[in-house]
Amino acid sequence: MAFSLDTGRLHLREFTPEDAGFALRQLNEPSFIENIADRGVRDLEQARAYLLNGPMSGYESNGFGLWAVVEKPSGQIIGMCGLIKRPNLEHADLGYAFLPEYFGQGFAFEACTACIAAASRDFGLPQLLAIVNPDNTPSRRLLEKLGFRLQDTRVIHPGEPALCIYQRATG
Template identity: 40%
Template sequence: MSFPLGPFPVSERLRFRLPSSNDAAFYHQLMNEPDYIRFIADHGIKTEEDAANYIKNKTLARFAAHGVGLWILDLKPSLTPVGVCGLVVRKELKYPDLGFAFLEDHRGKGFGREAGQSVLDFVTRELKLRTLCAITHPENVRSANLLKKLGFEPDGQRHLAEIGTTSDYYEWKLRYVESGLA
């Protein structure tokens, strides 16, 4: 599954953009926050050089392979990176996976909901997708609540070899398509 690279989602307070090696300090900070390690993964990012390699070999490789990935979210107008949000295409999942993570100082301010809704609008308008999925750590109540606010519905759990753990699984379906109005 692949999509054309660009355009990107848009939102009122956040700018979506591709990551670059210049974002290594941001990635290093984000990926070493306790909640990121607990609820997403410990990718072993111990230095900014590790982060730069991760950006090149994992994040940008996903964009190259699939046309989508986790965009950097810059706060407007300062253009300070505050998080990531986008789509992860996983071999083990039928649909693209909505993913997001924010620096601790920028959680609880509505950025997750704004970014998630912007991605949902983008995928329906630009990518013409009708269904997405999302996975969360079973103890990540905040992310589960955000997914439900965005219209995702719980659908059991999935064990993914790629991440080596069992996650709660959610699906989002474009409502008017299911109602026969499209």
């Protein structure tokens, strides 16, 4: 059975290959490329492959991954949020990205709060990390509001710039 979460305004569900249109748009948003990375996804087939090899493979190997964030009234996917287990990090990390028209409305805080609760309640994760570009002040503020504290700044992915690593207990 597929995992999902509900909040007052949002439904978080597992991605499917049919969500490739959203993924293509999200991964090519200038804010995503600037603050997260350019994943090199330029067409629907590459977007499907991103979903299959990224979020969807996480569901199989860890039971969790990035989930589609659906706004309940419209039924539209407005972003992604969830838990990612990276081989080069000690704990799972909280990840999120939203389409720009949904910035500043509390959606990221609402989705992240639900994911932090699920990390403890549903997946037994005692700690979570979050990695963020040092220049991404809005995300850094959000992480601090969510109870994360800066632990370190270091290179996570070889050849890429250093990132801020935040940590918090889930309970």
